[in-house]
Amino acid sequence: MRYIVIGAGAVGGSIGGRLAEAGHDVVLVARGAHYEALREHGLKLTTPEGTRVHRVPVVDSPEKLTLHADDVLLLTVKTQDSVAALDDWSGRPVGAGDGGTGTAGELLPLVCAQNGVESERLALRRFRRVYAMCVWLPSTYVEPGKVSAEAAPYTGMLHFGRYPSGTDETARRISADLETGKLLAPVVADPMRWKYAKLVANCANAIEAVTGPLTGDEARALAARAFTEARSVLIAAGIETASGPEQEEARGDRVSLSPSGSAKRGGGSSWQSLTRGTGTIETDHLNGEISLLGRLHGVPTPVNETLQRLANAFAREHRAVGSMTVAELTALIDDEA
Secondary structure, three states, X not given: OEEEEEOOOHHHHHHHHHHHHOOOEEEEEOOHHHHHHHHHHOEEEEEOOEEEEEOOOEEOOHHHOOEOOOEEEEEOOOHHHHHHHHHHHHOOEEOOOOOOOOEHHHHOEEXXXXXXXXXXXXXXXXXXXXXXXXXXXOEEEEEOOEEEEOEEEOOEEEEEEEOOOOOOHHHHHHHHHHHOOOEEOOEOOOHHHHHHHXXXXXXXXXXXXXXXXXXXXXXXXXXXXXXXXXXXXXXHOOOOXXXXXXXXXXXXXXXXXXXXXOOOOOOOHHXXXXXXXXXXXXXXXXXXXXXXXXHHHOOOOHHHHHHHHHHHHHHHOOOOOOOOXXXXXXXXXXXXX
């Protein structure tokens, strides 16, 4: 199997690098300065074990790659970029002569290794074989061509299975490959239950992006309010999630931030988007998912609605991370509630 990593940033670069290190065929897909750095110098992946350079094929568009019947597409872009990526790749022909008789959307498995729960629905409109993956993988896009993955002894835990549910031999083969690269990859029949649990945790991403690291009691209290809203909404919607103890038992001390080594942890994915000044942020598919479900099921979500609005404004206006205090953010939410 060959792995095409669509969006080789923090998560994609970490997964692609670990697979390459384990001897698997990998192609990285990137754009702009990141693509140029990967093409010229390779992927520099830093883990608690040190820095390795992986010189693997890299492309900046699907037109520059011939797809084969044994390819696996790993979608690791932010959800706001999913539609464009899915449209780019779903119609690509699968190479003749190796069993290919159609398009990627018809023949190839696509794994959504992303935060949120929207990309799987978007993908299933375009791909017949969609897999949902819950990503617990602390990682940072450092600069073009450089990614760090800060956890040990395993780099990440990736619960996944068929979307909307089920397992198959393809999932088991992917899992076996991932686990050769220090990536725990339990195959589960209910991957969305794990992704909705991660969605609850991701509701704090916007707080970190707007105010900085969640280190004080005020920040933790505000995050708890966002989590409580999210859980109330999911209960009203009849959506099950993996429990806290279940998640803790699964990860244990196997995916822990390492205090040693040269890998240094930045903030979460939303914090990184603001820090890099990308102009977009995934909050519409995190806090915004909770706001949407709240409106559908009659549950007020003032904390998540305000976080969604502010995080989008920070990204659009290129405002600096931490330019609002937790006290100011809390007061604003209380005033608007």
